[in-house]
Amino acid sequence: MTTRAVEAWTLEPLVTFVKEAGARLVLVMTSAGQVMAQHGFSRAVDVMSAAALGAAIIASTDEIARQLAQPPFAVLNHQGERHGIFLGAVSTGHGKLVVLVVYDLHVSSLGLVQLFFEQLTADLQAASPKEGVSKQVLAADFERELSESLNTLFGR
Template sequence: MTTRAVEPWTLEPMVGFVQEAGARLVLVMTSAGQVLAQHGFSRAMDVMSAAALGAAIMASTDEIARQLDQPPFAALNHQGERHGIFLAAVPTNRGRLVVLVVYDLDVSSLGLVQLFFGQLAADLRAASPKPEVPKQVLAADFERDLGNSLNALFGR
């Protein structure tokens, strides 16, 4: 199974979580859908689609919570016949991150994922670096940064 991180501090917490919770796929991303680390994906397209969809679901549930005048929902779980999807946010020094987990119902369970997600959230918070002064985004840097991220995630 491939496990890769664009930001290395995310790797150890994610690997620990995958082992303990028996997760099949994991994405750690920003709330805008920028991937920081992934486990189990083999194709760049799958990662980008999953990140975009996960970020969109989080944005939708945040908006529902806002309309209900409630704080954002802690986590979302959706179970199918053989797999479950667990989506939750983690506040860190790097900003609010979103974690998407896909688990096999034969191997893991919502209880296990919830249990070890608590540890993952604590580990990510502890490992996240203090925020830096934001750089100006240049079109010239964008392609290079995107290329670097894909290289880090898929080793190309």
């Protein structure tokens, strides 16, 4: 399984996280769903839908937290029969990032994912460029940028 990054500074923290947490699939993206790095996905279409769904879950829970007048939920976990899905937010010099992790319950556990997610958070914060948040993507540029990102993420 390969790990690829659109933003090079995300690569090393992600590779370490995958190795230590035993994660099966990982997406690092902006809160708008723009993918910055991925591990384990074989098809671009899967990345696109996972990113959109992950961003939507974060947006929904942020809104619930807002209505409850509390800070946004730090992490979310869904446990299935064979797999767990973990979503966590990371504040970096590059803005807020969302990490989506799919882990196999035979290989990893929520405890391990949480433990090494803390490490991932610290590593991403240390590695992120400090020049500010990533630029807003204009609708006109969106398709081109998406296509370029996917090409990078799948080594084409």
